[in-house]
Amino acid sequence: MELELRKIYIKDIVFDEKTHVDSGVLYINREEISKLILEDERLSEVSIDIAKPGDSIRIIPVKDVIEPRAKLKGEAFPGIDGVLDEVGRGITYALKGCAVVTTGPIVGFQEGIIDMSGPLAEYTPFSKLNNLVLSIKKKENVSPHEHEEAVRVAGIKAAHYIAKQCLESEFDESETFVWNDLSVKLAEYPDLPKVAYVYQCIAQGLLHDTYFYGRDAKEMIPTLVNPLEIMDGALVSGNCVSAGSKTTTYHHQNNAVIRECFKRHGKEINFIGVVLSPMTTVLNDKYRNSIITSRIVEMLGADGVIQSQEGFGNPTTDLMMICKRLENKGIKTVLISNEDAGVDGKSEPLPDGTVEADAIVSTGNSNANLHIPKMDKVLGDLDALEHITGGFEGSRQEDGSLIVEIHGIMGSHNLQGFSKLGAVTK
Amino acid sequence: MKRIIFYTNQFFGQIGGEDKAYIPPRIEDGAVGTANLFKDKVEGEIVATIICGDNYYAENIEECREFISREVERLRPDLVIAGPAFNAGRFGIACGDVCSFVNDKYGIDTITGMYIENPAVEIYKSNTYIVETGNSAASMRKAVPRMAALANKILRKEEIGLPEEEGYIPKGIRVNVFHEKTGAERALDMLVKKLKGEEYRTEIPIPVYDKVEAAKPIKDLRKAKIALLTSGGLVPYGNPDHLPAATAKFYKKYPIKDIDRFAEGSYESVHAGYDPVYANENPNRILPLDLFKELEKKGEIGSLYEFYFVTTGNSTSVADATRMGMEIAEELKEAGVDGAIMTST
Structure with a gap:
């Protein structure tokens, strides 16, 4: 299995009559995108804006962030847009340095802030991208679940469509990823430690869901996946609450653990497998999924595992249960988690733990506060602020600035280790 | 100087x-x-x-x-x-x-x-x-x-x-820093060391939690005063006290003396950590007031305490949760409550 990723670096986005890319500039026909989104009868209105790095723009509440990708032959984002077919092979175009960002009046207790400049910008990877921001409104009487689906699909459709218009264009860089079957991998690097990735995704209801080939992960049991299909949009996020610890579709497409495992494959490790493992709210699911996940890893013959989490609280229990089983099977495990150590940093950082979890990477204390100045322009819905995780009553200051917890910032402490934030003990 | x-x-x-x-x-x-x-x-x-x-x-x-x-x-x-x-x-x-x-x-x-x-x-x-x-x-x-x-x-x-x-003794305060490497890079560094049997250092030591000893069982439920508690973010509609959707640092109590159940539209969930649609349709799914009122009428419990306690248990730090738990327990003891049902979400 082989996937060639052809990257086009986007330096700027401008509105134009035709959606295309030329010399690193992405041109967008606003009407075309608007029409595409409003094909969904559940939606009433979309306004489309551009937010660039350094702009005095705040986007809130962000639903999802998607990197535009399309396949030269066939379709990306299987099960969400276009024909449902196997992905992870062939040629895929990726528009780097840009993203589609969906926002609008809240679906539920939705949140997620992206500031394009100022102190918050340092905490979110999305402030460094040229963003096409879709503010989407639903029609009356559309239920919260329908609303969520409509906005989720709208973002994917727009990102997919934009990338499709760029398939004839010149690309800046090409990277080829190869995923051989296990027998080849074992013969190739017999002396390197075999490493698997346990890829946990949240599956807990409205705004807490993940979709694999369009399938709601709540209905899944843990399964082996091909990391190349993840790059093609086989995993789509329906999850944006407690924005700091959640995985956007962009994070899935650019999964930091997968990227790092490929980098070290053949040098320090033999990257042999990825197990996708849903985290539900049901206790028996937690037992079942930890049994099946650790058993798949054992059957692969892995010596070591990187385990990434999504969300915090009850998902920490899934994290610990799987880790305990892996370690007890003699499989060396490293976990990635954020922490809720309180505003003053003095609380126990994790809500659950097991002695076997002796190697954890921290992606930061999400309770820490950040004071952010007023921005000239707000895209989305500022009223959302006081409902959200990172915001609280009184977070709006008299001068228009805000006090938010790191939690509310889109992708601030992504648990796939996408960013550089971490917490240390002082 | x-x-x-x-x-x-x-x-x-x-x-x-x-x-x-x-x-x-x-x-x-x-x-x-x-x-x-x-x-x-x-x-x-x-x-x-x-x-x-x-x-x-x-x-x-x-x-x-x-x-x-x-x-x-x-x-x-x-x-x-x-x-x-x-x-x-x-x-x-x-x-x-x-x-x-x-x-x-x-x-x-x-x-x-x-x-x-x-x-x-x-x-x-x-x-x-x-x-x-x-x-x-x-x-x-x-x-x-x-x-x-x-x-x-x-x-x-x-x-x-x-x-x-x-050279100072760690204060035990977790402070955010930006590392030179991403979390994924650090995770792989740590794993490679762990696999080689080399020394590595976890970035989050596993905490030792306080063990709370359970209270003795209630001898006669028919004489007991029972309180209802939830971390499910269930509040009167409109959220008058602005209970946060997550990382709540306080709890509230609301009267239930004169109602037989939580009616749809009169109460709502403000919890951001679960799908609230079904809770809003029937808030008794979060905290079963309707069932307890029946038990009270039938005499199967002595009485129901006249307030319910609520906070949002979502990304709350262990320290805040511990403090709130102690405060609520104190209030319940003073009110002569014998037992409590706490629902989580």
Whole structure:
């Protein structure tokens, strides 16, 4: 299995009559995108804006962030847009340095802030991208679940469509990823430690869901996946609450653990497998999924595992249960988690733990506060602020600035280790 | 010139030994006793030295704090240095208390020094800088430069580095930093080391949690007063007290005396950690008031407490949750409640 990723670096986005890319500039026909989104009868209105790095723009509440990708032959984002077919092979175009960002009046207790400049910008990877921001409104009487689906699909459709218009264009860089079957991998690097990735995704209801080939992960049991299909949009996020610890579709497409495992494959490790493992709210699911996940890893013959989490609280229990089983099977495990150590940093950082979890990477204390100045322009819905995780009553200051917890910032402490934030003990 | 107040005990303040451990606090101008060892090393003037007997401090903490308050308000120091106390228990308590009290009340930086096993370390380490010293005054010569170096950094308002770099005992405070490498890179670094059997260091030590002993079973439910509690964020519609959707730091109680059930549209969930659609359709799914009212009518429980307690249990720190739990338990005990049902979400 082989996937060639052809990257086009986007330096700027401008509105134009035709959606295309030329010399690193992405041109967008606003009407075309608007029409595409409003094909969904559940939606009433979309306004489309551009937010660039350094702009005095705040986007809130962000639903999802998607990197535009399309396949030269066939379709990306299987099960969400276009024909449902196997992905992870062939040629895929990726528009780097840009993203589609969906926002609008809240679906539920939705949140997620992206500031394009100022102190918050340092905490979110999305402030460094040229963003096409879709503010989407639903029609009356559309239920919260329908609303969520409509906005989720709208973002994917727009990102997919934009990338499709760029398939004839010149690309800046090409990277080829190869995923051989296990027998080849074992013969190739017999002396390197075999490493698997346990890829946990949240599956807990409205705004807490993940979709694999369009399938709601709540209905899944843990399964082996091909990391190349993840790059093609086989995993789509329906999850944006407690924005700091959640995985956007962009994070899935650019999964930091997968990227790092490929980098070290053949040098320090033999990257042999990825197990996708849903985290539900049901206790028996937690037992079942930890049994099946650790058993798949054992059957692969892995010596070591990187385990990434999504969300915090009850998902920490899934994290610990799987880790305990892996370690007890003699499989060396490293976990990635954020922490809720309180505003003053003095609380126990994790809500659950097991002695076997002796190697954890921290992606930061999400309770820490950040004071952010007023921005000239707000895209989305500022009223959302006081409902959200990172915001609280009184977070709006008299001068228009805000006090938010790191939690509310889109992708601030992504648990796939996408960013550089971490917490240390002082 | 920055101003420093020095704190020490009867022995290091050169008044006397154990027989003088009951002398009340006194203040002298300039550096006295141990303070003289710091005089030429700190980038500030030691304007006064407070000396107090260790036993006196331990037995008259409030009075000693008042004395210190008066002097701090009069002398307005930039820094307070106490000790070092090495492994002396009562002197450690006095140094720790002076430092944490002054820092807490006035926001003035404080620093002391102790041996790692001094019992005062556990009590005060999160409230002041405690430089690690040897276990007796024999290590004074080593302790003074280390304390002075950190004191100078504090006086210069420089950022204080990690405990191992600066020589202080970790305060146990989690602080966010931007690393040079991403989390994924650090995870792979850690795994490669772990696989090779090399030394690595976890970034989050697994906490040891307090174990709460369960209360004894209720003997006769028909006579018991039962309270309903939830961490499910269930509030009167419109959320009048602005209970947050996550990381709540307070709880509320609302009356249920005159209602038989939570009616749709009168109550709602503000919890951001689960799908609230079904909770809003029938809030009794979150907290079964309807069932308990029936049990009360049938006499299967003695009575239902007239308020329910609610917070949002979503990304709440363990420390906040523990505090709220203790406060709620206190209230329930005072109200004569015998048992409680707590629903989670």
